[in-house]
Amino acid sequence: MTDHSPAALLSAVRAARPLVQNITNTVVTNFTANVLLALGASPAMVDAAEEAADFVRISGALVVNIGTLNARTVASMKLAAEAANEAGVPWVLDPVGAGATAYRTQTALDLLALRPAVVRGNAGEIMALAGAQDRSQKGVDSAAGTDAALDAAQYLASTFGCVVAVTGETDRVIGPSGVTAISGGHARIQLVTGTGCATTALVGAFLAVARPEAAAIAALTTMKRATEIAMRGDPGPGTLAVQLLDALHAVQPADLPAGASQTA
């Protein structure tokens, strides 16, 4: 494929209907599966150590999300990530709550060391990971510039050789092309639990059909646009979650930027 625009990649996902394996948290398993189905992908939630690696090998991409990590699932995450690497299956990491506890931060760093294609987090998570990695490395300078989250993201991207997606009011994707900014969406989406996790799952779906940077840009662009569609009628948070699923199904390539992504 020569056209890596979000519009072209949305068409590609819907044509391929890729199988996307998720080892994710118990808050969002249902919502994530519905998000992937609505987009046009084929979700699976397989987290047992006995089969996670086997399942990765038949999947188009893997999503690893530490939101409700525990010893059993962390072991499965690592097995699955290693199997993905061996099989050439791209994977995306969502370091939910990194920084909140030592266990969470360390697990996220352990997973980053296994080299995901993309890491997707909010500014706080990305800064916590960069700070913790920086301290663990001693001497690496990550002096905060005018935009600490961007600095942190660039530090992680260069340290771990991955694309970093930082989502917020304006999303930023740090990849080989530099920094791509994606605006749009609506702040009320924060009242629906798991929309960050859902964005990560969308990255997984696009990873099955595109390179990491283009996949991240397409996923974030699709989520921003679907959120805008879902906000029609000024819904409360319950209705917004329902309409977001409807919108992920209804959104068309023509609703997304067809050309090159906007670079900040």
Add this chain to the structure above:
Amino acid sequence: MTDHSPAALLSAVRAARPLVQNITNTVVTNFTANVLLALGASPAMVDAAEEAADFVRISGALVVNIGTLNARTVASMKLAAEAANEAGVPWVLDPVGAGATAYRTQTALDLLALRPAVVRGNAGEIMALAGAQDRSQKGVDSAAGTDAALDAAQYLASTFGCVVAVTGETDRVIGPSGVTAISGGHARIQLVTGTGCATTALVGAFLAVARPEAAAIAALTTMKRATEIAMRGDPGPGTLAVQLLDALHAVQPADLPAGASQTA
């Protein structure tokens, strides 16, 4: 009860409000509970080995679903199935994803060997189980006829002495009466995660008030009809899931076939 029609059994479920225990997957726990409540049953989700068997003994039926199986929950499934058999509580098996990994296929076969009253799966799962069982038995002939899924279902039904329900565009129930076909529903329901699992849970609710074959037919008929009701207004997938719950509550016996089931 002499009338085993879906209409009569729907009335019976609502009159009895049976307690239905579920050991199911983390994707659909919430949706399954809401499906059973909407229908008129009383759901419980109890999966700890310390109490699963105790809970079965006070339940009207048991639902075992391997969607997100792991060593802990597989042990509970087996304990619960054995307790159900001892107590005369009917149970239904949903072999989610059988065929996708060896762990999943083997666990499903181990559970089938514990003799569920009903197994409910899609064509791929049923064919995978029949194929794996066939290989394990060596020499059993399951040569595919013009309808491989039906052959597989009949093979499982005769091997394990259970009713087999194969759901798809047209559902088929293989039982003592032969093959019963159930049409209706709508393909878009596949965009809502867990509707197959929900169908299995409905089988559980009907098992509490009817024999396995009639229970399976009633459950599949109810789901097909509720899906049609839920499709009013041509909803997107998020709205469809909500409307399916509304429809399972709104559907009346008069909306279902009152007489003998249609036999293919």
Add this chain to the structure above:
Amino acid sequence: MTDHSPAALLSAVRAARPLVQNITNTVVTNFTANVLLALGASPAMVDAAEEAADFVRISGALVVNIGTLNARTVASMKLAAEAANEAGVPWVLDPVGAGATAYRTQTALDLLALRPAVVRGNAGEIMALAGAQDRSQKGVDSAAGTDAALDAAQYLASTFGCVVAVTGETDRVIGPSGVTAISGGHARIQLVTGTGCATTALVGAFLAVARPEAAAIAALTTMKRATEIAMRGDPGPGTLAVQLLDALHAVQPADLPAGASQTA
């Protein structure tokens, strides 16, 4: 704060946006998180023994719910409760299904012995706990009066030094001020799974900004009022769940009693 009315406390929760940690059941993790977000709190679902205690220390309150308890999560519940007590973080217990199995009843009593600020259950659960505790203590007289659930609640409140909230058609809160009755709501809410658990989570949110008795009263009052708002249009159970989230976001302090709570 000198005004402990539900109206004042709802404003206080929305101003504080307290972090509320939940160790809860797999049926309601998503719904509980969305309930807390809709109200205006900040939910977290952290149940690993490796981090549950750490997370409690940065939280405004802790919610412990035994709905799908198992050995792993019960250990985390106890660690988290002990950490909460040490850190002065108030916590609320939801003894889901106490009485249904010995494991469930004993776990609830073990947790009660760790002294939650509030226990919230239905009449059956509260009576089961009082009866089991009574038997374990031998000689304590809890002769049922005209209202067995109220007797049981008062017995638990005095035995464990906690506020007891018994929810039902009319809710009752037993605390230092005596018995407070809260009416309203709608019976159809029982067709939505997890609304009892959601009420307990609301108690957690209010505990972060108020003393236990006032917190329980405010939470139950808010849930009753939101349920009434959510019933507009006579929704089916699927739509009702969605509208309940909308209503928890839309409900305003002016919709709640501004003065002293009604005492039965």
